[in-house]
Amino acid sequence: MDTPESKSTPANTRKIKLINPSSSDSPAFQDSPVFNYISNLSPIQPVKAGPVAQGFPGLASPPLVFTSPRINSLTNFFNRKLQSSGPNLEISQDHDSCQKEESDQGDSVKLVRSDQKTCNAEKLPLVPTYSSSGCDDFLADPGQCANSSQIIQSGDAPPSLDGGCLMKLDIGNARAVGLNSSTLQKSKRGAQAKSRISVRLVKNEPRHLISSSECSGALPRLLTDHASEKCQPGDSFSEASNFERGTLRRCLFDESQRNYSADESGFWDPIANAQIQESVNMPTGKTGSRQMNNLSKPAVGSCVSSITGNNPVVIPKPLGIGLHLNSVVYPRSTDSAIGSQQPSVLRVEGKKLFFLTNNQSDGKVDASNVIEKVLVSSEELDQHQVCLVPSSDNTIASDAIEQFNNAIETKLDASSTITNEITLSSDLAENNESSLGSPKKKRKKISSSTDDDTTKRCNCRKTKCLKLYCDCFAAGFYCGESCACVGCFNRPEYEDTVLETRQQIESRNPLAFAPKVMQTVTASPTISKAVGNLSTPSSARHKRGCNCKKSMCLKKYCECYQANVGCSEGCRCEGCKNIYGIREDYNFAREIMLKRASVETSEGAISVNNNFVSSRVHSPPNLTPTTPALQCSDQKKNALESRLPFRKFLQSPDSSHDMLTSEENLASPRNSQNHNEILEKNKCMDVDVHDAEIGPENIEDRLVPPGDESLYAHCSSQSSNTDAKNSKLRNISQLESFAESGPVPPSSSLRWRSSPITPITQLTGSELKDFGTGSKHSDMFEDDTPEILKHSSTPIKSVKVTSPNKKRISPPHNHMNPSESLKSSRKFVLRAVPSFPPLTPYSKNSSVVNRE
DNA sequence: GAGTTTGAAACT
DNA sequence: CAGTTTCAAACTC
Numbered sequence: 001m002d003t004p005e006s007k008s009t010p011a012n013t014r015k016i017k018l019i020n021p022s023s024s025d026s027p028a029f030q031d032s033p034v035f036n037y038i039s040n041l042s043p044i045q046p047v048k049a050g051p052v053a054q055g056f057p058g059l060a061s062p063p064l065v066f067t068s069p070r071i072n073s074l075t076n077f078f079n080r081k082l083q084s085s086g087p088n089l090e091i092s093q094d095h096d097s098c099q100k101e102e103s104d105q106g107d108s109v110k111l112v113r114s115d116q117k118t119c120n121a122e123k124l125p126l127v128p129t130y131s132s133s134g135c136d137d138f139l140a141d142p143g144q145c146a147n148s149s150q151i152i153q154s155g156d157a158p159p160s161l162d163g164g165c166l167m168k169l170d171i172g173n174a175r176a177v178g179l180n181s182s183t184l185q186k187s188k189r190g191a192q193a194k195s196r197i198s199v200r201l202v203k204n205e206p207r208h209l210i211s212s213s214e215c216s217g218a219l220p221r222l223l224t225d226h227a228s229e230k231c232q233p234g235d236s237f238s239e240a241s242n243f244e245r246g247t248l249r250r251c252l253f254d255e256s257q258r259n260y261s262a263d264e265s266g267f268w269d270p271i272a273n274a275q276i277q278e279s280v281n282m283p284t285g286k287t288g289s290r291q292m293n294n295l296s297k298p299a300v301g302s303c304v305s306s307i308t309g310n311n312p313v314v315i316p317k318p319l320g321i322g323l324h325l326n327s328v329v330y331p332r333s334t335d336s337a338i339g340s341q342q343p344s345v346l347r348v349e350g351k352k353l354f355f356l357t358n359n360q361s362d363g364k365v366d367a368s369n370v371i372e373k374v375l376v377s378s379e380e381l382d383q384h385q386v387c388l389v390p391s392s393d394n395t396i397a398s399d400a401i402e403q404f405n406n407a408i409e410t411k412l413d414a415s416s417t418i419t420n421e422i423t424l425s426s427d428l429a430e431n432n433e434s435s436l437g438s439p440k441k442k443r444k445k446i447s448s449s450t451d452d453d454t455t456k457r458c459n460c461r462k463t464k465c466l467k468l469y470c471d472c473f474a475a476g477f478y479c480g481e482s483c484a485c486v487g488c489f490n491r492p493e494y495e496d497t498v499l500e501t502r503q504q505i506e507s508r509n510p511l512a513f514a515p516k517v518m519q520t521v522t523a524s525p526t527i528s529k530a531v532g533n534l535s536t537p538s539s540a541r542h543k544r545g546c547n548c549k550k551s552m553c554l555k556k557y558c559e560c561y562q563a564n565v566g567c568s569e570g571c572r573c574e575g576c577k578n579i580y581g582i583r584e585d586y587n588f589a590r591e592i593m594l595k596r597a598s599v600e601t602s603e604g605a606i607s608v609n610n611n612f613v614s615s616r617v618h619s620p621p622n623l624t625p626t627t628p629a630l631q632c633s634d635q636k637k638n639a640l641e642s643r644l645p646f647r648k649f650l651q652s653p654d655s656s657h658d659m660l661t662s663e664e665n666l667a668s669p670r671n672s673q674n675h676n677e678i679l680e681k682n683k684c685m686d687v688d689v690h691d692a693e694i695g696p697e698n699i700e701d702r703l704v705p706p707g708d709e710s711l712y713a714h715c716s717s718q719s720s721n722t723d724a725k726n727s728k729l730r731n732i733s734q735l736e737s738f739a740e741s742g743p744v745p746p747s748s749s750l751r752w753r754s755s756p757i758t759p760i761t762q763l764t765g766s767e768l769k770d771f772g773t774g775s776k777h778s779d780m781f782e783d784d785t786p787e788i789l790k791h792s793s794t795p796i797k798s799v800k801v802t803s804p805n806k807k808r809i810s811p812p813h814n815h816m817n818p819s820e821s822l823k824s825s826r827k828f829v830l831r832a833v834p835s836f837p838p839l840t841p842y843s844k845n846s847s848v849v850n851r852e
Numbered sequence: 853g854a855g856t857t858t859g860a861a862a863c864t
Numbered sequence: 865c866a867g868t869t870t871c872a873a874a875c876t877c
Binding site for chain 3: 459461
Binding site for chain 2: 467468469474544548550551556559
């Protein structure tokens with residue numbers, strides 16, 4: 001799609017150029033022989049025609065006549081302009097350079113468009129190929145792309161700036177084409193990493209496309225807007241380009257990226273970002289760590305800004321994409337405000353914390369950011385600093401990181417306190433314990449005295465750390481010194497092997513490296529922090545579900561439990577007692593609840609609830625004020641007793657919410673419709689059930705649903721409230737709305753939007769129906785993997801529904817297809833899923849993308 | 853620290 | 865797709 005447009009655009013611009021001159025003057029006048037004569041005599045007149053020429057009357061005339069589409073001539077022309085340029089021309093050099101290409105083609109307006117196109121082109125190119133399509137958009141000739149980069153470099157802008165532009169261009173090209181790795185390269189590794197990055201970007205791009213597609217018509221606008229915004233004189237071109245390039249991210253990550261992209265000087269350092277991304281995306285943790293070390297100031301600065309910003313301490317709420325169980329990611333909060341300011345993502349792997357400017361987390365963890373685990377020890381924080389702070393390069397970064405860590409620590413401390421009060425989720429408690437010396441961590445500590453290692457510690461003996469058995473490998477990290485593995489190949493030296501193996505695994509299961517747990521929780525950063533420990537993603541669900549038989553999902557054998565998430569329908573566990581949410585048959589639970597309700601609940605109460613429900617149901621999903629915050633889930637611990645089958649039901653909806661992007665919810669009316677339908681269908685039942693079920697003791701658990709801060713507050717208030725009933729009713733109503741509506745987009749959903757990374761499950765009408773019919777389905781939505789699957793013609797949900805118990809997820813082959821992504825905004829979200837680490841990280845993966 | 857248990861991952 | 869084996873973490877002692 002983009003390619004055609006991009007190509008067409010240039011042509012259009014050309015036409016315009018030709019036309020404009022004539023247009024400027026009345027045809028009659030132009031036609032007049034006198035005019036021609038005059039024009040021949042004085043070059044000035046031609047200038048009139050072209051807006052560009054206007055700036056340079058002297059130069060204008062010839063160009064107008066002979067304007068060649070080619071950029072080079074134009075470029076030169078512009079260069080001259082720049083030199084002679086008046087105040088108007090004094091746009092940031094970067095900007096100029098950026099515009100040059102555009103301007104060459106024609107009007108300033110067109111320039112904006114061209115930017116957009118470039119953005120698109122870049123994105124499109126993502127698709128893989130080195131195709132010059134991206135260049136085409138900007139440049140008449142593919143070769144010119146290189147020129148453009150060069151031109152930019154030649155620009156007066158400081159090296160950083162130039163680099164930024166170049167980097168952008170190069171990166172864009174590299175990403176799209178895989179070209180100019182040298183540019184990006186600082187070292188071979190850097191080059192490889194970059195190439196990988198480019199690949200990843202390509203993978204991600206589909207997301208953008210999708211997202212854009214969501215906007216459908218809006219997409220161009222988005223791009224345009226962004227371009228226009230970034231291309232503003234004040235902005236560096238690089239930003240614009242980056243922004244565009246990152247549009248996907250943008251869509252996904254929102255504006256946050258801007259900040260990220262821009263370095264202190266205001267220029268975006270693509271390399272830094274790339275590195276960051278790499279670190280995030282890189283399946284190989286070590287490389288990532290290394291890259292992290294290499295993070296350039298810009299990236300750091302961005303991080304810092306995000307950190308130190310108005311919401312300095314605020315930890316980005318986990319957007320959603322799950323990481324490996326062992327790794328924790330804190331994506332930036334979805335909140336627009338937060339998100340905008342904190343596009344960066346905190347990623348915690350093992351004990352290390354990574355602060356990523358790029359939303360995309362490593363290939364393993366899609367940037368989208370899923371919190372699989374929350375590591376919360378001061379030690380870890382310290383370690384994080386170590387990891388984050390790359391060494392010497394960035395004092396700023398280090399400072400920022402330190403601040404960030406401190407903030408986190410503070411929050412963590414607070415959270416820990418809260419936790420104690422509330423009863424920390426087992427996870428957090430465990431984590432803390434582990435850090436403190438829980439047996440489990442003791443072991444790890446033993447293995448690795450220092451937490452410094454970003455990577456998890458493994459103890460593999462036979463797998464050479466090249467299988468998913470290896471946590472390090474599964475998490476996309478290289479094994480570290482702390483690892484006690486034998487014959488380990490999961491090391492930078494064997495990067496090729498690692499990549500190949502990874503690819504193989506991905507070929508079998510594209511989601512193999514995807515976060516195992518999708519977090520739907522959107523707890524506000526502050527809340528999440530405070531509650532952080534507590535906030536286990538109640539809404540989160542394990543993508544595959546567990547298969548526990550003996551542990552009753554009460555031990556870490558259970559991945560769900562380990563991830564602090566409740567068991568969902570996808571789980572095949574037996575005797576599930578998962579404190580975070582029991583897996584039960586929705587219908588079964590429902591029946592029970594109904595029975596109970598009939599007996600216990602008074603009609604009046606029910607009617608009240610119904611009112612609630614109806615109101616909620618009818619209210620647009622977006623409007624649903626309170627989605628239970630994940631944090632509330634933490635309270636679950638307190639209410640462990642209460643855990644009811646119910647929870648599952650309730651939670652699933654939450655998760656579904658989380659999965660859904662607010663945009664989708666908002667954007668797609670069908671969601672609301674479906675939601676309404678579902679609600680209507682289920683309303684009575686659900687309401688009754690909820691009412692009946694909601695026992696004072698259970699309320700808290702039910703409240704768990706991932707929600708916004710407000711929700712969280714709400715939950716807390718509720719918990720605190722002696723008037724359990726009222727709170728219960730509210731909660732219930734909310735829950736009902738969630739459960740019934742399923743996809744009801746809580747505020748959290750909005751947050752999710754902000755972070756494109758978070759995979760959003762698209763709910764089709766059928767899906768919604770299913771969801772409404774069965775709570776189990778709701779769980780389905782929650783799953784991380786589903787998103788990708790959703791992309792596929794047959795949504796994962798369906799698969800799960802049909803065979804939820806499947807251990808192995810058959811990856812949707814289609815998820816990568818960009819065209820599909822465009823179909824619906826939700827698809828956009830889904831696309832984000834594909835971005836999961838496993839898919840993108842490796843260049844080879846690009847082929848996978850192409851396959852689709 | 854060694855041994856056992858457990859369930860995911862891998863294999864057939 | 866289901867069943868089995870392999871594996872390494874989690875757990876117990």
